[in-house]
Amino acid sequence: MELVKPGLGLIFWMTITFSLVLFILSKFAWKPILNSIREREDSINNALNAADEARKQMDALKSDNEKLLQQARIERDAMLKEAKEMKDEIIGQAKKSADEESRRILTAANESIESAKIKALNELKTQVAVLSVDLAEKVLAKKMEDRSAQEAFVNENLKSITLN
Amino acid sequence: MQSSNKKIFKRLALTAILVSAIGFWSFQSFANETATDSLTEQQLVTENHAEDHVAEVHEEGKVDAGKLIMEHIADAHDWHIATIGTAHISIPLPVIIKDANGVKVFLSSAFHHGHESFEGYALKEGKIVAVDANNQIIEDADFLDLSITKNVAAMFIAVFVLCWLMLRVAAHYTKNNNKAPKGINNLIETLILFIRDEIAKPSIGPKYEKFLPYLLTIFFFIFINNLFGLVPFFPGGANVTGNIAITLVLAIFTFVITSFSGNKSYWGHIFMPPGVPKPLWILLVPIEIIGMLNKPIVLMIRLFANITAGHIIILGFFSLIFIFGAMNQYMGLGVSILSVAFTTFMSFLELLVAFLQAYVFTLLSSLYFGSAVEEHHHEEHH
Numbered sequence: 001m002e003l004v005k006p007g008l009g010l011i012f013w014m015t016i017t018f019s020l021v022l023f024i025l026s027k028f029a030w031k032p033i034l035n036s037i038r039e040r041e042d043s044i045n046n047a048l049n050a051a052d053e054a055r056k057q058m059d060a061l062k063s064d065n066e067k068l069l070q071q072a073r074i075e076r077d078a079m080l081k082e083a084k085e086m087k088d089e090i091i092g093q094a095k096k097s098a099d100e101e102s103r104r105i106l107t108a109a110n111e112s113i114e115s116a117k118i119k120a121l122n123e124l125k126t127q128v129a130v131l132s133v134d135l136a137e138k139v140l141a142k143k144m145e146d147r148s149a150q151e152a153f154v155n156e157n158l159k160s161i162t163l164n
Numbered sequence: 165m166q167s168s169n170k171k172i173f174k175r176l177a178l179t180a181i182l183v184s185a186i187g188f189w190s191f192q193s194f195a196n197e198t199a200t201d202s203l204t205e206q207q208l209v210t211e212n213h214a215e216d217h218v219a220e221v222h223e224e225g226k227v228d229a230g231k232l233i234m235e236h237i238a239d240a241h242d243w244h245i246a247t248i249g250t251a252h253i254s255i256p257l258p259v260i261i262k263d264a265n266g267v268k269v270f271l272s273s274a275f276h277h278g279h280e281s282f283e284g285y286a287l288k289e290g291k292i293v294a295v296d297a298n299n300q301i302i303e304d305a306d307f308l309d310l311s312i313t314k315n316v317a318a319m320f321i322a323v324f325v326l327c328w329l330m331l332r333v334a335a336h337y338t339k340n341n342n343k344a345p346k347g348i349n350n351l352i353e354t355l356i357l358f359i360r361d362e363i364a365k366p367s368i369g370p371k372y373e374k375f376l377p378y379l380l381t382i383f384f385f386i387f388i389n390n391l392f393g394l395v396p397f398f399p400g401g402a403n404v405t406g407n408i409a410i411t412l413v414l415a416i417f418t419f420v421i422t423s424f425s426g427n428k429s430y431w432g433h434i435f436m437p438p439g440v441p442k443p444l445w446i447l448l449v450p451i452e453i454i455g456m457l458n459k460p461i462v463l464m465i466r467l468f469a470n471i472t473a474g475h476i477i478i479l480g481f482f483s484l485i486f487i488f489g490a491m492n493q494y495m496g497l498g499v500s501i502l503s504v505a506f507t508t509f510m511s512f513l514e515l516l517v518a519f520l521q522a523y524v525f526t527l528l529s530s531l532y533f534g535s536a537v538e539e540h541h542h543e544e545h546h
Contacts, residue, residue: 018413
């Protein structure tokens with residue numbers, strides 16, 4: 001039973017000692033330790049927050065860059081497309097005008113050839129007529145040299161012409 | 165692998181032999197001690213007949229393990245270090261007695277281990293009693309024993325070490341502000357953060373900072389005293405935290421702080437339990453008051469019982485050596501190996517308990533503080 005009877009002397013010394021220890025440690029140990037731990041934690045937190053902030057800013061910057069790049073790409077694509085269209089248009093126009101020109105030239109050539117041909121034919125016709133008339137004159141002249149031949153011929157022709 | 169195992173085994177065997185040899189040697193000195201003890205007991209018996217059963221035990225040549233253990237875990241007026249042959253080596257501690265004639269201060273060596281009386285006081289069974297001129301105990305003597313006993317001295321040493329350590333750590337913090345801790349500071353900081361983040365914050369809530377210094381102080385006070393109690397020789401060996409006076413004071417501190425920081429809702433729950441019909445208050449209020457007083461009592465008993473039990477188990481294992489040794493020397497030798505093995509195991513367990521009990525005391529204190537400062541919002545819910 002001695003064990004569970006608290007001794008008065010021990011209680012007395014324990015109360016004094018513990019109060020002193022509580023006071024000394026609270027004032028000179030726990031306060032600076034806890035304060036500096038808190039300060040350190042704050043500074044670590046601040047550093048982490050700052051790093052986070054920086055990362056966010058960098059991310060924003062990066063996305064900005066990305067956006068600009070995207071825009072530039074779109075613009076470039078548009079420009080390329082436009083240029084291609086323009087080129088196609090120019091080529092098409094050129095082709096069209098060349099076609100027209102050649103067709104026009106061809107038509108003109110054809111026309112001139114045709115007119116020349118007609119002219120030549122007309123000339124030929126006239127020439128042939130003149131020549132044949134001349135030839136016929138000469139043949140006739142030769143054939144009708146004597147009188148009997150002339151009469152025979154006229155008779156011949158007269159026979160063939162039936163007067164009804 | 166094998167060779168290292170062999171080496172370890174060899175070392176273990178060597179250690180066991182050495183330890184048993186030491187145990188054996190101390191058994192012999194112990195036998196001598198019990199012999200002298202029985203002598204003094206016999207002397208005392210001639211003086212006082214109330215204690216003859218103790219003397220009888222010694223006369224039979226047996227080892228009274230219970231008495232031995234109780235002597236070791238109880239408080240004492242001198243710090244016994246060793247007994248070599250018949251010579252006791254012990255540090256005399258100051259005796260401070262306050263009686264009607266004023267305060268008397270002298271060293272406990274004046275009692276000559278209970279053999280003599282001094283200035284009307286004598287040492288009896290480790291306690292100071294008032295005696296008359298014929299060395300008869302005056303039963304209802306009115307005096308106050310404020311001696312620096314073994315427990316007080318051990319506590320002073322532990323507290324001194326604690327303050328020195330913590331002030332050094334604090335100095336390191338003020339000097340190297342905002343730098344990563346190193347060495348012992350790291351260990352202390354880990355424990356401090358553990359108490360702050362795992363004990364105080366979750367159990368008290370947002371108002372934890374007010375209680376943190378007290379929680380840290382009780383944790384380290386209990387922890388360092390527990391550890392010193394596990395050291396078997398001089399600076400340690402006292403059963404400080406296993407003494408009910410110490411745990412009583414600690415529990416009272418917790419109780420007083422709880423009561424003084426108790427807010428309206430804390431006291432309201434005790435004296436005017438909400439949501440209960442008023443006639444039932446007659447029944448509930450006493451229960452609540454008992455519950456309130458129960459908390460520090462539980463704190464007091466838990467720490468005291470745990471630490472004392474640990475000391476008793478370790479001492480019990482050692483006593484086994486001497487009990488068997490008294491029957492047969494070789495049996496004592498054989499048992500010593502087992503006892504040492506068990507005690508080693510128990511010591512490791514006690515190291516855990518030393519931390520655990522400090523943790524439990526701190527945790528429960530903070531839970532009580534938490535219940536004292538907690539804000540209830542019953543009115544809003546009903």
